[in-house]
Amino acid sequence: MKPTNTEHPDHYHRIVDCQWGCPAHTDVPHYIRQIAQGDFTGAYLENRKSNVFPGVLGRVCDRPCEPACRRGRLDEAPVAICRLKRVAADLSDDIRPLLPPKGDSNGKRIACVGAGCASLTVANDLLPLGYDIVMFEQHAQPGGLIRTNIPAFRLPAPVLDDEIALIVERGVDLRLNTRIDSLQSLLHDGFDAVFIGTGAPRGKDLALPGRHDTDRIHIGIDWLESVAFEHTDTIGENVLIIGVGNTAMDCCRSSLRLGGKHVKVMARKPRGWFKASEWELEDAEEENVDIVINHLPKAFIVEAGKLTGMTFDKLHYDIDEQGRLSKPRVLEEVFIPCDDVILAIGQDNAFPWIEAQTGVKLNQWDVPEVNTVTHAASIPGLFFGGDAAFGPKNIIWAVEHGHRAAISIHKYCQGEDITKRPPRGINLLSTKMGLHEWSYSNDFDETSRLQMHHVDLTQRFKDIKIEVELGFDPQQTSKEVERCLNCDIQTVFTENLCIECDACLDICPTHCLTITDNCEEDDLRTRLRAPAENKEQILYVSDVLPQTGKIMVKDENLCIHCGLCAERCPTGAWDMRKSRVDIPYAALSPTD
Amino acid sequence: MSFIKKPKISHPDLPKNKIGLTIRDYEGAMSTLCAGCGHDSISTAIMQAYFELALQPHRVAKVSGIGCSSKTPTYFLGGAHGFNSVHGRMPSIATGANAANRELQYIGVSGDGDSLSIGLGQFAHAIRRNVDMMYLIENNGVYGLTKGQFSASADKGSTAKKGNANPYTPIDPVLLAISLGCTFVARGFSGDKEHLVPLIKSAITHKGFALLDIISPCVTFNDHEGSTKSYAHTRAHMRETVYADFTDHHEEILTQVEPGKFKEIKMHDGGIVGFKRVDKTFDPTDRIAAISYIEEHRAKGEVVTGLLYLEPASSEMHAVLGSSEQAMADLPYEKLIPGKDALARIQARWR
Ligand SMILES: Cc1ncc(C[n+]2csc(CCOP(=O)(O)OP(=O)(O)O)c2C)c(N)n1
Ligand code: SF4
Ligand code: SF4
Ligand code: SF4
Ligand SMILES: [Mg+2]
Numbered sequence: 053m054k055p056t057n058t059e060h061p062d063h064y065h066r067i068v069d070c071q072w073g074c075p076a077h078t079d080v081p082h083y084i085r086q087i088a089q090g091d092f093t094g095a096y097l098e099n100r101k102s103n104v105f106p107g108v109l110g111r112v113c114d115r116p117c118e119p120a121c122r123r124g125r126l127d128e129a130p131v132a133i134c135r136l137k138r139v140a141a142d143l144s145d146d147i148r149p150l151l152p153p154k155g156d157s158n159g160k161r162i163a164c165v166g167a168g169c170a171s172l173t174v175a176n177d178l179l180p181l182g183y184d185i186v187m188f189e190q191h192a193q194p195g196g197l198i199r200t201n202i203p204a205f206r207l208p209a210p211v212l213d214d215e216i217a218l219i220v221e222r223g224v225d226l227r228l229n230t231r232i233d234s235l236q237s238l239l240h241d242g243f244d245a246v247f248i249g250t251g252a253p254r255g256k257d258l259a260l261p262g263r264h265d266t267d268r269i270h271i272g273i274d275w276l277e278s279v280a281f282e283h284t285d286t287i288g289e290n291v292l293i294i295g296v297g298n299t300a301m302d303c304c305r306s307s308l309r310l311g312g313k314h315v316k317v318m319a320r321k322p323r324g325w326f327k328a329s330e331w332e333l334e335d336a337e338e339e340n341v342d343i344v345i346n347h348l349p350k351a352f353i354v355e356a357g358k359l360t361g362m363t364f365d366k367l368h369y370d371i372d373e374q375g376r377l378s379k380p381r382v383l384e385e386v387f388i389p390c391d392d393v394i395l396a397i398g399q400d401n402a403f404p405w406i407e408a409q410t411g412v413k414l415n416q417w418d419v420p421e422v423n424t425v426t427h428a429a430s431i432p433g434l435f436f437g438g439d440a441a442f443g444p445k446n447i448i449w450a451v452e453h454g455h456r457a458a459i460s461i462h463k464y465c466q467g468e469d470i471t472k473r474p475p476r477g478i479n480l481l482s483t484k485m486g487l488h489e490w491s492y493s494n495d496f497d498e499t500s501r502l503q504m505h506h507v508d509l510t511q512r513f514k515d516i517k518i519e520v521e522l523g524f525d526p527q528q529t530s531k532e533v534e535r536c537l538n539c540d541i542q543t544v545f546t547e548n549l550c551i552e553c554d555a556c557l558d559i560c561p562t563h564c565l566t567i568t569d570n571c572e573e574d575d576l577r578t579r580l581r582a583p584a585e586n587k588e589q590i591l592y593v594s595d596v597l598p599q600t601g602k603i604m605v606k607d608e609n610l611c612i613h614c615g616l617c618a619e620r621c622p623t624g625a626w627d628m629r630k631s632r633v634d635i636p637y638a639a640l641s642p643t644d
Numbered sequence: 645m646s647f648i649k650k651p652k653i654s655h656p657d658l659p660k661n662k663i664g665l666t667i668r669d670y671e672g673a674m675s676t677l678c679a680g681c682g683h684d685s686i687s688t689a690i691m692q693a694y695f696e697l698a699l700q701p702h703r704v705a706k707v708s709g710i711g712c713s714s715k716t717p718t719y720f721l722g723g724a725h726g727f728n729s730v731h732g733r734m735p736s737i738a739t740g741a742n743a744a745n746r747e748l749q750y751i752g753v754s755g756d757g758d759s760l761s762i763g764l765g766q767f768a769h770a771i772r773r774n775v776d777m778m779y780l781i782e783n784n785g786v787y788g789l790t791k792g793q794f795s796a797s798a799d800k801g802s803t804a805k806k807g808n809a810n811p812y813t814p815i816d817p818v819l820l821a822i823s824l825g826c827t828f829v830a831r832g833f834s835g836d837k838e839h840l841v842p843l844i845k846s847a848i849t850h851k852g853f854a855l856l857d858i859i860s861p862c863v864t865f866n867d868h869e870g871s872t873k874s875y876a877h878t879r880a881h882m883r884e885t886v887y888a889d890f891t892d893h894h895e896e897i898l899t900q901v902e903p904g905k906f907k908e909i910k911m912h913d914g915g916i917v918g919f920k921r922v923d924k925t926f927d928p929t930d931r932i933a934a935i936s937y938i939e940e941h942r943a944k945g946e947v948v949t950g951l952l953y954l955e956p957a958s959s960e961m962h963a964v965l966g967s968s969e970q971a972m973a974d975l976p977y978e979k980l981i982p983g984k985d986a987l988a989r990i991q992a993r994w995r
Contacts, residue, residue: 125656126653126656127656488647488648489647494648495648495649495651496651496652496653498651498652498653551680551863551867551875551876552835552875552879553680553681553682553685553834553835553861553863553875554685554688554834554835554837555679555680555681555684555685557688558684558685558687558688559650561650561651561652561653561654561668562653562654562655563654563655563658582655582657582658583655583657583658583659585657599875599876599879600879610655610656612651612653614648614651616648616650619647619679620679620680620684621679621680622678622679622680622681622863622864622867623680
């Protein structure tokens with residue numbers, strides 16, 4: 053293999069698994085250390101820089117960072133990254149004085165359609181540059197899907213209100229109760245650019261017999277919205293939820309708080325093929341929601357105008373050697389009684405308000421064609437982000453879309469080429485403080501992941517507004533932060549200092565290091581001192597070593613960043629250096 | 645020395661040996677030696693050898709004298725028995741322990757100072773008795789623990805850190821051992837585990853006294869230019885002569901090595917030591933030839949490494965003495981101390 057190019061900004065970034073896995077690239081280990089040091093405000097700002105809504109995301113993020121967390125690969129649960137974010141948000145001081153104010157007007161007006169997280173991020177990034185932002189929202193309150201689709205027992209409204217206010221109060225012209233029904237006329241209103249962040253607002257329907265013979269069949273996201281705005285406050289005792297994604301979890305748990313007694317979530321496939329996050333399933337099951345597998349909906353049974361239940365085909369699947377499901381076999385038809393049905397089987401984008409004469413090119417699914425990097429649509433000055441761009445994803449992706457679109461809008465308004473993206477950078481700083489002292493807590497902490505405490509089952513159903521999770525207390529926080537492996541504290545190697553004494557190889561607790569003859573990657577992976585089968589993780593390969601001409605190889609997969617290699621190296625050939633990835637934003641060029 | 649202990653967390657897919665242990669089960673306490681010391685590397689090679697042979701740590705007794713090298717038994721095989729004796733006196737402790745319990749495997753760890761200066765007499769007599777043990781000299785040419793004075797293995801003309809040259813001719817433990825009738829003599833280098841581990845495995849399997857002289861650079865006091873025991877000097881002047889490759893399955897070796905370059909010897913317990921001869925003229929079972937070969941290369945400033953002499957059919961101490969088959973430590977009290985009457989009977993035999 054060729055010596056690894058560690059100069060490439062992605063090299064060390066990839067090693068910080070959580071940050072690499074986060075769509076917005078939040079510097080997780082950095083903010084966890086800030087929390088460990090009691091700097092909650094700093095941790096909040098660090099989060100806000102990339103993910104804009106730490107209080108919201110610290111409760112309801114899909115957490116792609118956690119499955120990516122290195123700790124999970126060491127036969128353990130990942131660090132509770134998301135819940136530590138909430139700690140920062142809960143304990144942060146008021147950061148208003150620390151945010152950049154709206155810049156002097158640069159004379160450019162930007163329209164944002166929808167006041168969800170994508171649009172709000174665009175506004176957040178463009179305000180300091182002096183853009184005038186006009187934001188249109190069909191509802192009486194801003195927030196978009198975060199407000200309408202996430203129940204209050206998971207995300208209390210004040211948390212959302214506060215984080216939206218941090219943006220809006222700096223000078224966004226927010227027009228509530230204003231629905232945009234025609235893109236054509238909006239484009240004629242003289243905006244310099246238009247950003248569309250309207251979400252994926254149409255829940256999928258289920259065309260089965262009896263569907264329209266009753267008013268007790270609800271579309272999941274519409275039903276959640278009407279619960280959120282308190283238009284709906286009751287439901288029957290027996291409720292069936294169709295679908296087993298995260299929306300289904302919110303629907304079943306909301307039902308329990310509105311009068312549902314026997315709530316069943318009906319899944320077509322076995323466990324392991326559910327769309328819902330594992331932790332959301334756990335939370336629902338803790339509340340005694342019954343998750344029924346292998347049931348295919350067949351018909352709604354309505355007798356004398358009243359919904360009495362549903363029929364299902366009970367299915368059987370075989371699982372083949374590769375762990376794939378076979379085509380199902382129908383075992384029997386079953387009837388399950390209910391009073392209400394909630395359909396939570398996915399969402400579609402709908403753009404009835406984008407007229408043909410705008411010239412916006414639609415793709416094969418009838419949604420606008422959007423560039424995945426610039427977020428530009430086919431006509432100049434029009435940008436999309438969030439679920440409106442590429443269909444339902446999640447909040448953190450919507451935020452990242454907002455950042456990218458803001459960069460494009462800024463470039464577009466300055467007459468620059470939007471395809472020329474500002475590059476990422478990387479900074480490295482030694483953490484050596486003394487002979488065996490580092491400026492980070494390098495010892496491995498064996499503590500298991502801490503359990504989140506919940507409001508008692510007897511209490512929590514009294515009011516839909518009671519937040520179920522209590523958040524980590526100070527003791528839990530102080531333990532959980534130590535579980536972080538500091539993957540941003542990088543092992544940096546200088547080959548011409550190495551005397552091949554093997555001290556680093558011998559001390560490494562997870563057998564990451566090998567000195568061997570060079571060869572191609574597949575071969576090299578078999579020559580390492582421990583199995584190196586995770587090819588998603590890189591091998592670091594040094595240049596030739598001075599004494600024998602061999603190379604130093606490091607399998608990055610299981611390094612716990614303990615710094616022992618650097619401590620045991622007599623010549624300082626290994627050093628532990630903190631890496632900081634520079635992520636560019638429209639306004640803020642990041643600094644440490 | 646490090647402030648934190650080596651964390652217990654390990655690679656989740658570490659291979660297990662025949663008795664279900666991973667290499668980490670052969671570790672000891674965290675080393676307090678200087679970072680980069682060759683001795684630490686030897687400890688790792690010992691763990692690797694025991695892991696590969698799938699031996700049980702608690703069936704091992706580690707004995708040592710005084711010195712940085714003699715501290716190392718603490719750093720491997722934490723589950724083994726151990727005795728850290730006084731300077732140069734490890735051989736008699738080992739002899740006594742072996743006499744009392746022949747069931748254990750003995751590892752003696754010593755330094756060039758410990759064995760070739762103060763302990764030379766003891767060293768010689770343990771060889772002469774052919775005590776069944778693996779005896780390691782972690783050879784760095786200096787007294788590391790007392791801050792780097794030349795030891796008896798330092799080469800003439802080799803310089804100390806401050807520049808003064810050593811005026812004395814060295815004692816070569818390998819030549820000394822062969823001349824004393826040692827039945828297994830090998831030399832390795834701490835910086836070359838690929839060859840050191842099989843040497844250690846062969847030494848463990850040898851029935852009788854197995855001497856391993858291991859060049860083990862002292863990074864702090866003897867790794868400078870002018871030293872002949874540094875990493876760089878050893879790498880440049882090492883002459884690998886015979887690779888020993890210990891295995892239970894000799895077919896494997898036969899297929900790997902060119903014909904004519906291969907020789908195999910059956911060890912005491914049925915295992916096989918295969919030799920891959922880098923130098924075709926060399927035969928490790930020919931004692932006189934071995935001595936002259938080593939001398940010849942020494943004259944050229946080369947350090948010959950590998951398995952240098954082996955006499956597989958050796959009679960170790962107990963065989964020579966005809967002592968009890970059962971370990972004395974396990975004999976019932978009445979048998980071990982048969983009492984006045986028995987003593988009287990024995991004495992009567994010489995009256
Ligand atoms: C009876 C006695 N004499 C002298 C000493 C001082 N002393 C301690 S270690 C040592 C030499 C150790 O050299 P070596 O065996 O080569 O070990 P190294 O530290 O080099 O590994 C000496 C002379 C002692 N501890 N006891
Ligand atoms: S920091 Fe060094 S010693 Fe620690 S796990 Fe990583 S490579 Fe191994
Ligand atoms: S400890 Fe340092 S000098 Fe020794 S092998 Fe490792 S990098 Fe090289
Ligand atoms: S003084 Fe020399 S022999 Fe002793 S621990 Fe340090 S490097 Fe090793
Ligand atoms: Mg010494």
